[in-house]
Amino acid sequence: MTTPLVLGRKVCLLGDFAVGKTSLARRFVYDRFDDTYISTIGVKVSRKVVMVPRADRVVEVALIVWDLAGSEEFGAVRASYLRGAAGALLVFDLSRPETLERLPAYAAQIRQTSPAAPLAIAANKVDLVADPATVLAEANAMAARLGAPIVPTSAKRGDAVEDLFRNLAERLAGEG
């Protein structure tokens, strides 16, 4: 096997406030969770390397995770922070179905700055919802429209968080 190919890829987390973007990033990067809600302002950048095996080599994808503020007040300057994004995770809160409604707006923002960036949708806080089927059905339809895979996640329990980022890393490695 040849020397690993190293790729740095900027990945933005987008979604309404309190949907769990920071918790997903923290679970992925540090494998930790804190139940206390602390709103993010500006941007929090962290980094984690994911090894993606390919037929002839291992691709080392350094995911530079941009955890962006979810508040509406940040909306006006968000585009500037999205520049150079290779991919994006759109996050909504399964226990607050109204947070699903704004995902197309976030997808449009990322498409404006990075038209080819692959997207994935995190249906977060699956641990809080006894029967997520109804909301997930609606989210699946939206995911199909946006051309993005959807993954039910729980930053609290760690459910599918690694899969979510790895899926994106594999698609980004494919581009490399």
Next chain:
Amino acid sequence: MRLDVAEAVMAERGVGYVVGDAALRVTDSGGRFSAFAGRQLPVAGDRLLDVVPELTGCEAVLAEIMRGDLPRYQLSLVNRPSVPDGDAAGLAYVDLTLLAWPTTAGEPNGILVVVEDATQRGRREQRVQQQRNELQLLKDHLARQNLALAAANAEGRRMAEMKTLFVSVAAHELRSPLASILAYLELLADGAYGPLSDAQAGALRVVQGSAERLIRLTDTFLDLARLESGRLDLELQPVDMSAVLRSVADEIRPRLAERGQSLVLTCAPDLPAALCDPERIVQAMANVVDNAQKYSPNGTRIDVDLRRAAEPGLLELTVADRGIGIPADDREHVFRRFFRGGEARRREVGGTGLGLHIARAVVELHGGRLWFESRPGGGTVFHVTVPAEEDGAPGTV
């Protein structure tokens, strides 16, 4: 500007900088940069993206700046944790500004990264944002709860309407055959189908009594259904209340006699007529007097008094019994439908528990009030007020 002055200004203002070349290698750094970078001042040759990790993925932006296509690029409130995954309290915030940095003639531009401390502003904005978001979350939560409550209320109303409709239909359907049964019983009792022996006549009276009781029950249920669906209409007219009470007393007299009870009716002189629906007010008064009779011990007296109320424009009726009084635990339930006090259950007093409920609803529909006073062992006094027709001719008393 002298270099030491520039350094002093940067230290005072919390500003640092790092310069990179076209290959994104550090060529210079200074000011307060190390305080924000969480590391020693970078040395020449270090990778710019290692020194300012937030620039990773921004290579295209850096190239645009160096080419002169983009005059500047700014990132406000970049979070810099004091510990790797620190919370907001442990966060420092910096503003990053990227500018082209000219190099010697003929060489491509480099990049100047200016780092400014924004921690105080960031923490202040974070607190405001935190409170705003928490309030919004609370508001959304309350809105969802309100929706759930509204849905539960709607379901409750639907069930109540279904129940009322069922009671109404059932009572209506029962009433027609009962009326027919009563009519034929009367014909039988009158000898229309031949003479009856004493035993037959006695048995017939029992059947008639039961049929009349059944028809009264269906009427009560119909009234309850009308009250609950708001379909009980009143035809108000001047009513002589003393005549109403005499008729109620006459009606109840056989039951008083059975138990050796007596009823004393006292009406104040020169009372005006009441403004009531005659049929409904008779029903309400009968229910109140009937209740007193049921709960009075054998051989006791019931006093019914009619007078002007202390409040102008109202007549007040009191019905006082000499029973054991209403226990404190039962008092708040007395007017609840189907409520039957412990005394009624123990002594197997007849009734549905609807009489006082209907009486109060009817009285309140008239704009009056129905309430009671009771002392353990000291009997109970029910008070009823009804509107008087002050401008009309006084009723005959």
